[in-house]
Amino acid sequence: MHYDNIISGTFLRRPKRFLAIVLIGGQEEEVHVKNTGRCKELLRPGVRVYLQQHDDPKRKTKYSLIGVRKENLLINMDSQAPNKAVGEWLRQGGIYPYIEEIKAEKKYGNSRFDFFIRGGNLMEETRDAFVEVKGVTLEEDGTAWFPDAPTERGVKHMEELISCMEEGYEAYIIFVIQMKGVHCFRPNDRTHRAFGDTLRKAAGAGVHVLAVDCLISEDTMEIDEEVPVILN
Numbered sequence: 311m312h313y314d315n316i317i318s319g320t321f322l323r324r325p326k327r328f329l330a331i332v333l334i335g336g337q338e339e340e341v342h343v344k345n346t347g348r349c350k351e352l353l354r355p356g357v358r359v360y361l362q363q364h365d366d367p368k369r370k371t372k373y374s375l376i377g378v379r380k381e382n383l384l385i386n387m388d389s390q391a392p393n394k395a396v397g398e399w400l401r402q403g404g405i406y407p408y409i410e411e412i413k414a415e416k417k418y419g420n421s422r423f424d425f426f427i428r429g430g431n432l433m434e435e436t437r438d439a440f441v442e443v444k445g446v447t448l449e450e451d452g453t454a455w456f457p458d459a460p461t462e463r464g465v466k467h468m469e470e471l472i473s474c475m476e477e478g479y480e481a482y483i484i485f486v487i488q489m490k491g492v493h494c495f496r497p498n499d500r501t502h503r504a505f506g507d508t509l510r511k512a513a514g515a516g517v518h519v520l521a522v523d524c525l526i527s528e529d530t531m532e533i534d535e536e537v538p539v540i541l542n
Contacts, residue, residue, distance in 0.1 A: 311394045315363040316529040324353055330375055332359060341373040344388040347458045352378045360528050385447055385489045386531045392445035392486035393424055399533040400427060408432050421470040439480035442467050446487045454487045455498040461505055468508040472515045485521040487537060494538045495521035510541050
């Protein structure tokens, strides 16, 4: 996936959840933050951030914050980017080499999963699968963690994926690590133990738990390699 019109700036502060003040060309500008998480370890005063400039006069802000540099890591923090990247990855054979059908935002039970796919190998019977995607921006000492804030919605998704398995579907949760350079992924029990417990329960029920890292540039993000998942 690719962004147009990327510029850089210096982060100053985040007065509201979706609003930041960034120094761009010597002038303070209000920018839209495309991430619902806390991101306190990323958005520190003085860090270099990357913004997409918009030409839509109807927008309240002229810029969207989509990336940040954390020491030697370049991190995409656009909450919409993981779904777009996974959509591309699935069509390229990320899970099934042969894709017969792919639908985004597919309803199941009381949830709406990010993707429904039907596919397999050319010589095998096709399989139906629900796929849930979670973006990961929290990194500590080479380990990626999720979530960075309590997520009851995430717990519900895990329970629904277990139900999918019980009804004969395949089920996947894919943690998209929006950076390159981590060596493993772990559930963040310190922040939300219930999510970690439910993730472990889902894995025990047969839900496929995957973590993938990404190749990141200032204006692109592409899924690259699987990263080991450590649940205990």
